[in-house]
Amino acid sequence: MLKYSDHFGLLNSPKILDKMADKNTSLLFEIPKLDTPKQNPKVLRVLLSKEFTRIDFGYTTPWYYKKGGWIKISPNTFLQIEGVTDKFSLKNADGIPIAPKRTNFKSTEDWQFFSLYFEPIPQKDCILNMIEAEKPTSKDFNYYGIVLKMEEGIGVIPFYL
Numbered sequence: 001m002l003k004y005s006d007h008f009g010l011l012n013s014p015k016i017l018d019k020m021a022d023k024n025t026s027l028l029f030e031i032p033k034l035d036t037p038k039q040n041p042k043v044l045r046v047l048l049s050k051e052f053t054r055i056d057f058g059y060t061t062p063w064y065y066k067k068g069g070w071i072k073i074s075p076n077t078f079l080q081i082e083g084v085t086d087k088f089s090l091k092n093a094d095g096i097p098i099a100p101k102r103t104n105f106k107s108t109e110d111w112q113f114f115s116l117y118f119e120p121i122p123q124k125d126c127i128l129n130m131i132e133a134e135k136p137t138s139k140d141f142n143y144y145g146i147v148l149k150m151e152e153g154i155g156v157i158p159f160y161l
Helices: 014-021
Strands: 008-011 026-030 042-048 054-059 078-081 087-094 111-118 126-131 145-146 154-158
Touching: 026 087
Parallel strands: none
Antiparallel strands: 008 154, 026 042, 026 154, 042 054, 054 111, 078 087, 078 126, 087 111, 126 145
């Protein structure tokens, strides 16, 4: 059963996954529901590879802004594994500008998918936090408690056109 887009070759057979584990295959995690008061943007997926950790988001503009508001991400955003002091820095963003730039929406019906690329985290079970601001306001994108269990990851081989 395929679970992801055409951008990846899927390896959903346990035998194939066992063989590929030694070759640093990327692992994709679908995040169906994150227990957090912040529901926008919504965390959709996490991809762990030996080159980077990518988190994919979906964002819909809120009704309370006349023209939908704006989005941006702080260049100081990082990942942190619970119980570990290391910080994994933001390296790139796709679909969202890095501050001070920002995307201004035109209406409350706009939406945006975006991906954040961080330094690679180890491929082992963990609870991941994404921190945009260590002293956050309601406008910051901080997410806590993203549970990654390696046995639930889908083995993928990224290919580039």
